[in-house]
Amino acid sequence: MRLPLRKRKSMPAEAITQPAREQVKDANRHDTFLRLIAQYDPALRRLAAGYVWHGADREDLFQEIAVGLWQAIPKFRGDASERTWLYRIAHNIAISSSTRLHHRARREKTMPDAFDRASGGPDSEQELLRNEKRELLLEAIRGLRAVDRQVVLLHLEGLDYSEIEEVSGLSQSAIATRLSRLRYKLRKLMQSRETREL
Amino acid sequence: MNGRDELRELWCSQPYAGVAKGEELVKLVAKRTQHFDRAILVRNMLECTAAVVVAALLTQLAVRAHGLQRAGFIVIAASAVWIVYYLLRYGRGPANADPDQDLNAFKRALLERYDRQIRLLKSVKYWYLLPPYIGLLIESAGKLLNDAKVGQLPWRDFLLPLFYTAFFAFGWWLNEVHAVARLRTERSRLLSLADGPNDSDA
Numbered sequence: 353m354r355l356p357l358r359k360r361k362s363m364p365a366e367a368i369t370q371p372a373r374e375q376v377k378d379a380n381r382h383d384t385f386l387r388l389i390a391q392y393d394p395a396l397r398r399l400a401a402g403y404v405w406h407g408a409d410r411e412d413l414f415q416e417i418a419v420g421l422w423q424a425i426p427k428f429r430g431d432a433s434e435r436t437w438l439y440r441i442a443h444n445i446a447i448s449s450s451t452r453l454h455h456r457a458r459r460e461k462t463m464p465d466a467f468d469r470a471s472g473g474p475d476s477e478q479e480l481l482r483n484e485k486r487e488l489l490l491e492a493i494r495g496l497r498a499v500d501r502q503v504v505l506l507h508l509e510g511l512d513y514s515e516i517e518e519v520s521g522l523s524q525s526a527i528a529t530r531l532s533r534l535r536y537k538l539r540k541l542m543q544s545r546e547t548r549e550l
Numbered sequence: 551m552n553g554r555d556e557l558r559e560l561w562c563s564q565p566y567a568g569v570a571k572g573e574e575l576v577k578l579v580a581k582r583t584q585h586f587d588r589a590i591l592v593r594n595m596l597e598c599t600a601a602v603v604v605a606a607l608l609t610q611l612a613v614r615a616h617g618l619q620r621a622g623f624i625v626i627a628a629s630a631v632w633i634v635y636y637l638l639r640y641g642r643g644p645a646n647a648d649p650d651q652d653l654n655a656f657k658r659a660l661l662e663r664y665d666r667q668i669r670l671l672k673s674v675k676y677w678y679l680l681p682p683y684i685g686l687l688i689e690s691a692g693k694l695l696n697d698a699k700v701g702q703l704p705w706r707d708f709l710l711p712l713f714y715t716a717f718f719a720f721g722w723w724l725n726e727v728h729a730v731a732r733l734r735t736e737r738s739r740l741l742s743l744a745d746g747p748n749d750s751d752a
Contacts, residue, residue, distance in 0.1 A: 382576060389575055398564050415578060420649050422579045427650065437650065444649035444656040451740045486560050498743045499653055508561040521652025538557060 381425045388421060388438060395509055396442055402493050402505050403446040413449050420445040436518040439511070443502050443519065485542070492541040496534070503527055504534050594638070601634040615689075619696065622689025629681035636677045640670070657740065664737040671733070674725040683718050687711065 389396075400413040420441050428437060493501060499520065506516045513524040522530070608627035612620045647659035690711045697703055 385576060385579075386572060389572070393571065398561065401564060415575075415582065418575055418579050419582050422576075422583065424650055440652065441649040444647075444651070444653070447653070447656070447743065448647070448649075448660055448740075451736055451743060482560070482563070486564060489557060489560050490564075498657075502653060508558050510558070519652070521654050535557065 381422070384425050385418075385422055388425075388434075389418065392438060398509070399439075399442055399446060399505060401490060402501060403450045405494065413446060416449050417442045417445050432518050433515070435511070436515050439506060439509075439515075440519045443505070447498050447502075488542045489538065492538050495541070496537075500530060500534055503530050504538070507531055597634050597637060601630040604630040615692070617695070618692025619689050620692070622685050622687070622692055625685030625688055626682050627685075629685055632681055633678055660740055661737065664733055664740070668730055668733050668737075671725045671730050675722055678725075679718050679721055683714070686714050 396417055397410065397414055400410040400417070404410050404413050421438065424437075424441050428434075432440070493504060496504065499522070502520055503516060503522065506519055511519070513527050516522070516527050517524050520527070605627040608623045608630070612623035612627065615623055647656060647663055649656060651659070690707065694703070694707050697707055
């Protein structure tokens, strides 16, 4: 509800001191951050898994993304939707971080991923098969180039073409073309690795 | 079930084990940010303090010395101030590229950052190494002349220039060869990883 004009006049802007304004800003940032993390925590951790191999690196990347979001919240103007803004920041941080983590990732590429296996808890043959398929999908995704990886990951997270366009800067027709090519490529890659493993 | 749905289902069914959550994550993020800010502050303060100390010390020595030696000390003192000025004025860009932009723009920003760092490292010999090195050479020449005048030429007069020449050569190699090679590797890795949206079917 808007305040009556007279009342607003009697409360000049200087009445709200700078530290008080900062406190309000900090509280808003804090609340926004907590809400975003609560809402997107699983998605951001999945995104990290799409960029780095090792469990410790994933946690590190997740925290780097969290730092990036914390720093970006005050600058958010609402030009894009909150979801696309968040994914844009997360993907860009993941790309720049994975450039640095590349050497470690290559070294550990051949090691079994204890992170997924341990936390998945496969207790049936079907679950085991599913875990293997998921590993193959992750491996195939990590082998893609950044822009392809970004498009696929956003698509798998359920973003529509217009949202992917906002994040990646690609046109919707380019996204459609890329996605059909990439879906085919991923299935092929998974199949070929599956047969190789058999 | 078609392939696309299976992929999505597989993707979304990933198990994850988050270490930090909620308030704990806020604390962690604040700690990381503060740590980074503090590290920059400490580095800047150390550089400035070192420059002031070196400049003060060398100025004092210059007052006591004569001729070429005095000129050498003055050049070294001025170099210390110059290096800090150069670092503060040209050496510090934004710590990171702003991630709130599309992939192509972000890639450009990252590449620009790499290029700026490489340019800075490649010019290290001019603004960082050469000024104090020239100062040291002048001072050494002055000392050599003074000692020659009184008929003494101790081995230190010859060994010291060799020692700091090796030291400066190592500094040059560390910055211009080693660090630049590392940055170039990261840059080319970024290029191969992030093919821009304009390069194929955008």
